[in-house]
Each structure stands twice: as structure tokens, then as C-alpha cells.
Amino acid sequence: MGLFLQVLTVLVITVSLQGWLPRGCLEEERIALLHLKDSLNYPNGTSLPSWRIAHANCCDWERIRCNSSTGRVTLLDLGGTRNEELGDWYLNASLFLPFQQLNRLILWNNRIAGWVEKKGGYELQKLSNLEILDLEYNSFNNSILSFVERLPSLKSLYLDYNRLEGLIDLKG
Ligand SMILES: *[C@@H]1O[C@H](CO)[C@@H](O)[C@H](O)[C@H]1NC(C)=O
Numbered sequence: 001m002g003l004f005l006q007v008l009t010v011l012v013i014t015v016s017l018q019g020w021l022p023r024g025c026l027e028e029e030r031i032a033l034l035h036l037k038d039s040l041n042y043p044n045g046t047s048l049p050s051w052r053i054a055h056a057n058c059c060d061w062e063r064i065r066c067n068s069s070t071g072r073v074t075l076l077d078l079g080g081t082r083n084e085e086l087g088d089w090y091l092n093a094s095l096f097l098p099f100q101q102l103n104r105l106i107l108w109n110n111r112i113a114g115w116v117e118k119k120g121g122y123e124l125q126k127l128s129n130l131e132i133l134d135l136e137y138n139s140f141n142n143s144i145l146s147f148v149e150r151l152p153s154l155k156s157l158y159l160d161y162n163r164l165e166g167l168i169d170l171k172g
């Protein structure tokens, strides 16, 4: 009986602590971040050294903020992160889809030339919490506009210092 009570107490404490403590990151988001790091560093970049599988709580990694109750990534600040000598970067939009609570995505100055034109681009509406998107100082042309138009909650879009031409007419 004594042992049973002790086990029960430990269980109750564990369960209640899990409800209280800030949650670490979710495994699916940690894996997605590592894929993003690989893409950003391809083929031989050295950025984001603190993003390591051995360091499991991705909410503590540099350039990331999480929501403390859900443990989901809300901010990804990758401004000026990529080694310039790696040349142009074609972003795979699918890499961002696991971040369902992502609110701010900062990607300025990373030599991004466009998206990998695959079905991922058409799923961008899944990023239903993304409100701020900073793409300044990259190499986007006007084809970026058809991508960002699919983001349902976008409030602020920064596109200065890219290769856009002509009069830009964005809905909303
Ligand atoms: C990547 O490799 C290229 C060619 O070998 C080299 O010039 C460049 O400095 C390397 N970059 C890094 C960040 O190691």
C-alpha cells in the first residue's frame, strides 16, 4: 500500500508538472528544423551550429521562439544566416509546413532566388498563423507574389531589395 501510494504520488506530480512546465519543442518540428538547416547549408555551409539533434529542446536553439504552452515554433528568424558563397538558394516551401503556429518568418539576406516550384507552394495556406514575412535583400522576382497571395493571415510583407518589376498589386 505504501509503495502504491508513493508511485501514485510520483505519477500525480509528474502529470501535473507536465501541465505546468513550459513545453519543449515537438519532435516533428525539431526534425523539420534540421531539414531546414540542411537546406540552408547545402552543400557545405556552417550556419546554425546550435541546431543539433543531440540538443533536443529546439525551443532553446538560436533564432527560434516557441509558444510556451504548445511548444510549437512561433518565430523563425533566419535573417542573414546563410553563407553567401553558397550561391543562390531555391527554397522548398514544404519545409515550413510543419510549423503550424508559425507567426513570424524572417528570411532577409539569404540569397534566395525563388521557391522550388512543387506542390508545397500550393499548400502554403496551411501556414494559417503566419502574419509577418520578411524577404528583403534576396533575389526574388515577381513570381514570389503568387506564392505570398496564398498565405491566409499575412499582415506584413517585406520585399525591398529584390528583383521585382513593375507595379505591384497585392490583394488585401
Ligand atoms: C565550400 O566549398 C567551396 C568549394 O570547395 C569553398 O570555396 C567554400 O569556402 C566552402 N564553404 C564553406 C563555408 O566551407
Ligand SMILES: *[C@@H]1O[C@H](CO)[C@@H](O)[C@H](O)[C@H]1NC(C)=O
Pocket (backbone or CB within 6 Å): 067, 068, 069, 070
Ligand atoms: C500559445 O498557444 C495557445 C494555444 O494555441 C494560444 O491560445 C496562445 O495565445 C498562444 N500564446 C502566445 C503568446 O502566442
Ligand SMILES: *[C@@H]1O[C@H](CO)[C@@H](O)[C@H](O)[C@H]1NC(C)=O
Pocket (backbone or CB within 6 Å): 035, 092, 093, 094, 095, 116, 118, 120
Ligand atoms: C521539399 O521538402 C519536402 C519535405 O521535406 C520533401 O518531401 C520534398 O522531397 C522536397 N522537394 C524537393 C523538390 O526538394
Ligand SMILES: *[C@@H]1O[C@H](CO)[C@@H](O)[C@H](O)[C@H]1NC(C)=O
Pocket (backbone or CB within 6 Å): 113, 114, 115, 141, 142, 143
Ligand atoms: C523568376 O524566378 C523563377 C524562379 O523562382 C524563374 O523560374 C523565372 O524564370 C523567373 N522569372 C523571370 C521573369 O525572371
